[in-house]
Amino acid sequence: MQSQHAFPTPRQIRTGRVDIQVEDHGGSCPAILFLHFGGANLRMWDLVIPRMKDAYRCVALDLRAHGKSGAPASGYGVADFAGDVLAVLDALEIDRAHIVGSSIGAEVGLHLAASHPTRVSSLLADGALHSEYGPFGTRPFDSLEDDAGMLDRLQTMAAREEKAYESADALVEATREMYEGSPHWNEALAAVTAYGIVEREDGAFVNAWRKWARDEYMRGYFRLRVEEDWKRVRCPVLMLPDEDAREEAETFQIIERLAKLPRGSCEVLVVPESDHPFSWIRSPEAMAGAALGFLGRVDAMAATNSTPGDS
Numbered sequence: 001m002q003s004q005h006a007f008p009t010p011r012q013i014r015t016g017r018v019d020i021q022v023e024d025h026g027g028s029c030p031a032i033l034f035l036h037f038g039g040a041n042l043r044m045w046d047l048v049i050p051r052m053k054d055a056y057r058c059v060a061l062d063l064r065a066h067g068k069s070g071a072p073a074s075g076y077g078v079a080d081f082a083g084d085v086l087a088v089l090d091a092l093e094i095d096r097a098h099i100v101g102s103s104i105g106a107e108v109g110l111h112l113a114a115s116h117p118t119r120v121s122s123l124l125a126d127g128a129l130h131s132e133y134g135p136f137g138t139r140p141f142d143s144l145e146d147d148a149g150m151l152d153r154l155q156t157m158a159a160r161e162e163k164a165y166e167s168a169d170a171l172v173e174a175t176r177e178m179y180e181g182s183p184h185w186n187e188a189l190a191a192v193t194a195y196g197i198v199e200r201e202d203g204a205f206v207n208a209w210r211k212w213a214r215d216e217y218m219r220g221y222f223r224l225r226v227e228e229d230w231k232r233v234r235c236p237v238l239m240l241p242d243e244d245a246r247e248e249a250e251t252f253q254i255i256e257r258l259a260k261l262p263r264g265s266c267e268v269l270v271v272p273e274s275d276h277p278f279s280w281i282r283s284p285e286a287m288a289g290a291a292l293g294f295l296g297r298v299d300a301m302a303a304t305n306s307t308p309g310d311s
């Protein structure tokens with residue numbers, strides 16, 4: 001299932017805070033910026049972009065501490081990631097872009113759309129579809145501080161040592177074994193894994209999404225209230241919950257409530273065989289088809305000067 005698409009030479013964009021690895025597929029069409037999930041990298045879009053590049057200028061990047069991007073000592077809140085993305089748009093002279101985000105990428109795209117509405121033409125969110133706590137949360141507590149079990153779990157996670165391997169091949173093999181028997185492991189996920197390996201200072205090989213960066217992100221994640229950003233979104237939105245979310249009545253009700261918050265149009269679509277956050281890797285044709293259908297409608301609205309967010 002490998003693409004025959006010729007991928008561009010990647011470039012490093014210096015944002016002033018961190019160097020971000022970018023692949024810009026070029027073209028003069030409206031731009032799409034692809035934002036991957038946590039622990040992944042720009043390679044997760046390799047089977048998606050060839051299906052969309054003829055209609056759009058497709059740009060994929062590695063978030064900080066992922067893939068080939070830099071990894072500063074701190075700064076792993078959603079606002080930090082979003083600041084990097086905004087700097088990339090500026091460097092590429094892209095005034096407005098459609099954002100396709102998966103998991104962390106969706107959280108980042110959501111924050112960018114809420115904070116800089118004139119820069120986001122539309123948002124396709126495979127993630128950021130509920131909070132952990134509060135009125136739009138999936139846990140029966142008001143806040144993380146009320147959830148003793150999760151606080152203990154986060155402490156346990158923080159105390160664990162970073163998984164390290166004697167070679168890059170050993171890390172890839174261990175990852176393959178972890179997914180053995182599941183439908184997630186394929187050539188695309190293997191490529192994501194191999195690309196996202198860095199050599200540690202002691203010569204061991206680890207995922208570029210280093211443990212200390214992941215721990216900082218997780219501390220902030222459980223305090224996110226995504227509804228606060230959804231209330232400020234003005235662009236058209238496509239929410240992409242997976243099939244599991246549709247089967248969980250309470251979760252899906254939260255998504256339907258969130259879908260009423262954006263100030264622009266908001267659609268909710270469950271793509272067959274979608275499986276967060278692996279949907280774009282497992283089902284690239286179906287996911288790209290859903291995205292192209294939505295973006296076609298958005299661009300048609302823009303052509304008639306009726307796109308929400310322009311006012």
